[in-house]
Amino acid sequence: MSGHEIINPGLGFADVPESERTKHVHKLHPYLGKFIPQLVEHFLKNYFKAGDWILDPFMGSGTTLIQANELGIHAVGCDISDFNCKIVRTKSEVYDLGAVEKEIQSSLNRVKAFSEERFSSNRTGLVEESKEFHTESDYLKTWFAGRALQEMLFYRSIIPEYEHEDLLMIVLSRAARSSRLAAHFDIAAPRAPVSEPYYCYKHNRICKPIQQCLKFLRKYSKDTMQRLREFRDLRTDAEIHVFHADTRTLELEHTLDGIFSSPPYVGAIDYHQQHIYAYELFGIERRDDQEIGPKIGGKSKRVRDEYVNDIAEVLTNTKRFLKPNAPIFIVAHDSFGLYPSIAELAGCKILNVQQRAVTSRTERETRPYNESVFQLVDAS
Ligand SMILES: C[S@@+](CC[C@H](N)C(=O)[O-])C[C@H]1O[C@@H](n2cnc3c(N)ncnc32)[C@H](O)[C@@H]1O
Incomplete structure (x- = not known):
């Protein structure tokens, strides 16, 4: 693997209580596969400053955008799932x-x-048809x-x-x-x-x-x-912009100081399907065919090759908006070791990889595993 590897026990955040991991709007709606805010906060505090602009090309439920706002950092997010965009807009709107x-x-x-x-x-009679x-x-x-x-x-x-x-x-x-x-x-x-x-x-x-x-x-x-x-009581005036789009073809007007994101992993989660009840209830349009690495596609060699191309395409597209040498942080459970190839294909260099321990918290899945935080930079 290119870039040096660091085991960072401090990034596990195992001692952070559940109430802090799910603080304020982060738990406005459940979402399987989200960041813990403390991880995002750690990197944003160390690599960015108030007034910077960052992008999360796989915004999901918007953890990056909300944490960026707390720190006065402007944030742009993009997701292919319309329902996820609704969750993030709802979290980030300024309300009366x-x-x-x-x-x-x-x-x-x-x-x-x-x-x-x-x-x-004690209701009497039959319910009116209407x-x-x-x-x-x-x-x-x-x-x-x-x-x-x-x-x-x-x-x-x-x-x-x-x-x-x-x-x-x-x-x-x-x-x-x-x-x-x-x-x-x-x-x-x-x-x-x-x-x-x-x-x-x-x-x-x-x-x-x-x-x-x-x-x-x-x-x-x-x-x-x-x-x-x-x-x-915590939010700042920093801007939050949400795009419902395929990140491979996203166009932006802003120049960015960095990227912080967690892409879908190969064959791990179906991001539209996890909210099927909402899609059915509200008749929201689905774009499953544009979802990268869905669980339903499996993890075959062909699927892994496609995944490498897709994530590289996202990096190639979005790094166009970065200032020179701006950091790109990718948090990934890279069990197939695909990110070195992805970085190379996208013309990026891996500067370092920090390993963090994750304890999964769904009802059935309790096995701990390691997640990598890749720091990349555009090499072209
Ligand atoms: C691991 S999740 C991100 C979770 C996020 N970090 C959070 O804290 O909520 C990956 C997201 O990528 C989105 N996604 C998948 N394919 C995409 C595409 N082609 N363009 C934009 N977003 C996509 C999924 O809908 C999903 O919400």
Whole structure:
């Protein structure tokens, strides 16, 4: 491997409590495969200064952009998943929080009234035909109990009446994710819906499938307000720009002081599919065919070769916007050792590689592994 390798135990952040790893808007919506903010902060503090411009070409849920803002660094992010862009715009918007709170409370009150009228046990007579919501989505019909689905569809129907539509979508999407007929120990990537009580490995007891969405809407409405308030008190005036695009062909007007990013790894995660409930609920357009290295494609030699070309294409395209000698940081679980070839193909030099220990935190996956932080520079 070119560039010298350093084992850096300080980059594991094993002693950082969960509440800090998921502080303020970072946990506005779940997202599988995100950075811990402390890792981003470490590099941004050491290599950049307030007023600089950085790019995250695989922005995901926007950890780089939010941490950059905290430090007064302007940030540009790009992602192929429209839903991820919604998450990041929602996290980064400057809000009038009084107005937001009114809307969140109003929509919550309305879904509560709907649910009480529709599902209370002492309800008399049959439900009017007009109050029954319908969906064409087989996914929604399969993965949600009848009551949860009605509550979700009602909430969705009132969102266009409010100014902060994207924010309400994020609250609803988060609640929908928690309301799926998924076993508690299988929330990150559930395999099959559970419709009967089941033995729960997470709680060591028999658990029942979720019937309601309302209780999650209540919980996340409150949590969203709290997280937005916490970030408001930390945010700076630094700019945040979000692009929904394929990074291989991204065009930018800014000159950049660096790149900090974590690309998709080969055959690890399907980034559109992990939020299928949101895509189905809101009818958002998917661009799966442009996703680099999806899990569904596997890890064959052909796929790995394609991956090398794709990531090299991203670097070749985005380094055009960098100032001379600007650092490029790539965080990767490079189990196939592909990054030296990627760097060479993109005309970049690896200056060093720092290894960090990662403890995975999904319900089933607990095996620790090493992640590399490559520091590259344009060699042309
Ligand atoms: C490892 S994740 C980034 C996570 C991010 N660091 C965070 O903290 O949330 C990689 C991201 O790359 C995106 N992606 C995959 N192919 C892409 C492409 N061709 N153009 C832009 N983004 C892409 C995926 O949608 C995914 O969100």
